[in-house]
Amino acid sequence: MSYRKGxxxxxxxxxxxxxxxxxxxxxxxxxxxxLVALKNGNVLLIECKYGSRxxxxxxxxxxxxxxxxxxxxxxxxxxxxxxxVILVNLKTGTSFNL
Numbered sequence: 001m002s003y004r005k006g007x008x009x010x011x012x013x014x015x016x017x018x019x020x021x022x023x024x025x026x027x028x029x030x031x032x033x034x035l036v037a038l039k040n041g042n043v044l045l046i047e048c049k050y051g052s053r054x055x056x057x058x059x060x061x062x063x064x065x066x067x068x069x070x071x072x073x074x075x076x077x078x079x080x081x082x083x084x085v086i087l088v089n090l091k092t093g094t095s096f097n098l
Contacts, residue, residue: 009050010034013076016085017046020098032065035076043071051080054090063090 014024014035022037022044035046045066047054054062054075066073073090088095 006048006050009078010048012078013046013048013085016098017044033062037074043069044074045069045071046074046076049075049077051078059090066091 010026014026017024017035017037022039025036025038027033027036033045034048035044037044037046043066045062047058047062054077059073059075062073062075075088075090077086077088078084079086086095087097
């Protein structure tokens with residue numbers, strides 16, 4: 001996958017959260033996460049994947065970082081050729097909508 005597609009997907013996810021009242025920060029070089037979303041004392045650490053899977057090591061690291069930050073580890077992904085963004089809380093395994 002190209003860097004442009006991944007970046008474009010991060011912007012799409014950022015816009016989705018911002019339209020729902022979240023303050024969203026995009027991290028440089030996507031390290032250690034792609035986006036951090038803040039709203040009413042809630043912290044979401046978001047990893048964005050467009051057409052690829054989250055590696056087990058990446059998932060574990062994201063969950064660990066979220067625990068340290070007192071936030072929630074979120075995976076935002078979109079299957080190839082589909083437009084809907086899917087959000088999953090990696091700690092609980094549940095998907096949700098904004």
